[in-house]
Amino acid sequence: MWLIFAILCFLFNGMSAFFFKINSMKEGTSERLLFGFYLAG
Amino acid sequence: MDSILLVKLGSGLYLWYTQSWQWNWQILAAGCIIGLATTLGNLLYSKAIYIGPAGLTATVTHSHVILIVLMSVFLYSENLNWLEAIAILFIIFAVLLLPFDPNQKLRIQDKRWYLFVGVTFIGFFIRNGGLKITEEMHLNNNPIIFISYLFGLVWFSTSFFFNLHIQKNHTEKGISYGLVAGILSFGMMQTLAAALMIGPASIISPIASANGLIVAILSYLIYKEKFSKFQFVSFLLVLTGIALINT
Numbered sequence: 585m586w587l588i589f590a591i592l593c594f595l596f597n598g599m600s601a602f603f604f605k606i607n608s609m610k611e612g613t614s615e616r617l618l619f620g621f622y623l624a625g
Numbered sequence: 626m627d628s629i630l631l632v633k634l635g636s637g638l639y640l641w642y643t644q645s646w647q648w649n650w651q652i653l654a655a656g657c658i659i660g661l662a663t664t665l666g667n668l669l670y671s672k673a674i675y676i677g678p679a680g681l682t683a684t685v686t687h688s689h690v691i692l693i694v695l696m697s698v699f700l701y702s703e704n705l706n707w708l709e710a711i712a713i714l715f716i717i718f719a720v721l722l723l724p725f726d727p728n729q730k731l732r733i734q735d736k737r738w739y740l741f742v743g744v745t746f747i748g749f750f751i752r753n754g755g756l757k758i759t760e761e762m763h764l765n766n767n768p769i770i771f772i773s774y775l776f777g778l779v780w781f782s783t784s785f786f787f788n789l790h791i792q793k794n795h796t797e798k799g800i801s802y803g804l805v806a807g808i809l810s811f812g813m814m815q816t817l818a819a820a821l822m823i824g825p826a827s828i829i830s831p832i833a834s835a836n837g838l839i840v841a842i843l844s845y846l847i848y849k850e851k852f853s854k855f856q857f858v859s860f861l862l863v864l865t866g867i868a869l870i871n872t
Contacts, residue, residue, distance in 0.1 A: 585824075586819075586825075589817075593829075593833045595839065597809075601683045601806075601839070602843050603802045604802075605848070607798075610798060615781065615788060616800045617671060617799045618777075618803060622778040623803070623804060624805075625774050625778075
């Protein structure tokens with residue numbers, strides 16, 4: 585069970601960081617991304 | 626918008642649910658310092674990704690664990706084992722390698738990348754190292770984390786609303802990306818805590834810290850982002866270093 589949690593953690597962490605990349609490819613600035621990030625966090 | 630508020634409310638409710646809310650000047654000061662460091666770290670991390678390879682940026686900024694190990698050695702007299710020493714050497718060597726990349730096409734051209742990554746590295750270290758210090762001080766970390774998040778929310782809300790008039794050409798997608806990233810980050814913290822409660826930290830921590838691998842693979846598959854040979858070697862060395870140091 586702990587391995588499933590660890591793999592999920594790995595995926596969530598990587599995907600979260602990848603959304604910063606998606607933003608950089610589609611948006612001119614990161615301010616809106618960070619606003620949303622902190623709103624959800 | 627209601628669902629957005631609920632998500633934000635969720636982290637506040639967690640604090641209320643665990644009845645771990647406390648107020649004193651130490652908690653407030655620690656929350657603000659960690660909040661400032663994390664905010665600057667996240668801001669410059671997001672800017673570094675615009676001018677450098679995302680996989681490498683994510684991996685190098687997460688190598689701040691070497692400073693936490695060194696802090697533990699010097700501040701709390703913990704022992705440095707040989708694996709940690711090798712990991713530190715790997716990471717330092719890997720980062721020093723980057724400016725000498727001979728590949729003119731793929732090398733990191735914009736020198737600001739090093740500044741942004743450097744500040745992010747320090748910022749993330751202050752966040753994680755700061756939480757270790759507050760834990761050693763027997764302070765409650767839950768309200769500290771909450772205050773630090775609140776600090777970032779106030780910072781970026783101010784920035785967002787003050788810049789509304791010059792952001793009219795941007796889409797609303799930026800906020801959506803941020804919301805998804807924030808929810809995933811929250812999910813990451815919950816699953817990490819759940820895994821650590823029942824499993825060995827020596828295996829879980831390296832797995833959890835290797836997020837740069839996903840960023841690098843997805844950036845390559847979706848955006849065809851390539852590494853130069855130097856960057857690839859550097860990436861592997863930092864990743865190995867992070868895995869070793871967390872073992």
